[in-house]
Amino acid sequence: MQTDSRSRAVSTDRVIEVRGLDKTYAGGFQALKGIDLTVYRGEIFALLGPNGAGKTTLISIVCGIVNPGRGSVTVDGHDIIREWRRTRSIIGLVPQELTTDAFESVWNTVRFSRGLFGKPPDDAYLEQLLKDLSLWDKRNNKVMTLSGGMKRRVMIAKALSHQPSVLFLDEPSAGVDVELRRDMWAMVRRLRSSGVTVLLTTHYIEEAEDMADRVGVINKGELIVVEEKTALMQKLGKKQLRLQLHEPVGALPETLSAYRLELNSQGDELTYTYDSQGDRTGITGLLRDLAAAGIAFKDLSTRQDSLEQIFVDLVRQGA
């Protein structure tokens, strides 16, 4: 079912290769169904999906946290089962949950992470890392005293402490304020420019739109589509314009039929669905033709489908 657009300008060097990956948990729940996915070196790949779609399971298998079912996974050409030590040493993971060593200081917990991944101490590197993440002033603070946003930064610092070449960010924007989100994305871009491959999962389409080179959509354990970001945004970019009419109308004139407007049962609201990524949205023409038809409106609003709704549409269409 997966379609993979390959009209790519960035590296064709494959870093993560997942082939026919299944995962069924002990309770019988099948979290992944025959996943095939390739992530290229130096790209930012966004994995989109609703809750329970299988995003975290997929990441957890690649990182070694969850045992895989059938299929194979390689990282930088090394099998995650046979050559687990090599694959794990080059991966950094920022998990979704804020799971931190509450009683430890920021400095000690980041140092611990670096050691855990087999790297000798490098205080100069860790100092720079904490400074980049605006954590240097907090280095002696216990993690439990930090705000949620600061804890998220600590988790990023821990994930980067061993200088990984592949970084997984699992729902990094969950519970994060605007400032941190901007800082985080700036940091991700810096990492990408230094050659780090980034795979992030998210609910937020804007995040993927802003950051990703390519996007994969996963739903109910199946990878529905893998596309270049711009191509996917055109597919998912449908928006709706809603007009609250000044006076109810019984029927729409023939001159407006080209717009495929929907009139509600009360006759006082019009809905126009358009492609926000297209060259022409048709809104200007619609407003002009409405005026020409003598239909006045008192308010208007736009709405974009939630990602979940788009997924439902995608699944329904068999895309």
Added chain:
Amino acid sequence: MNLHGVRAIYRFEMARTGRTLMQSVLSPVLSTSLYFVVFGSAIGSRMTSLEGVSYAAFLVPGLVMLSLLMQSVSNASFGIYFPKFVGTIYEVHSAPLSYIEVLMGYVGAAATKATVVGLIILGTARLFVDYSIAHPGVMIVFLVLTTVTFSLFGFIIGIWADNFEKLQVVPLMVITPLTFLGGSFYPIHVLPPFWQKVTLFNPVVYLISGFRWSFYGIADVNVGISVAATLGFLILCLAGVWWIFRTGWRLKA
């Protein structure tokens, strides 16, 4: 071999002891000192010697062993349970660490802490009792063997436990009764013949007996059997840990 990883876990666990010095070190030292005061000095002064050893001195190996067992199990079980409880275990799973290395870090730290506490209690006992150690080498072997074995046992408990109650059940409901009934406070030959036989099913009897032999040369069971029983339990614990890591039981989905 990821020695940096082993060292990171070991140091991290040892640092936790430093943060909880009251609970980790002072508390067991205080409670054992109370045993010496109550049973050794107050009651023991009215009792006759046992096989040429004063009752207060007779208590020393048993009380040190009680501390070793409790500390080993508690430290190791809490050490692995806590990251499971707060979720930070993901980092250990995703790190390039073999199961042996994980074990070396957690069990090594727990055994070290228990050994240190045991030695401190041994030193503290000097303040109350005049005792001697006839076979210091054997005493050290028993001490290390016991802390490592029961730290492995504690590690298994920490993986098995899915709440704090379970974490406490085994030390309080199993280890403590077995130690109290395992000859900490009396030689087993003072029991009626039937209960002497029942007591031999208690593995702690062999630990205390062997440990006491290293002090005074007196034992409830042959010291060779004590060493063999301790090694047997060590192998059993290793097999349990090996099975857990092989299957990912309670560790990995």
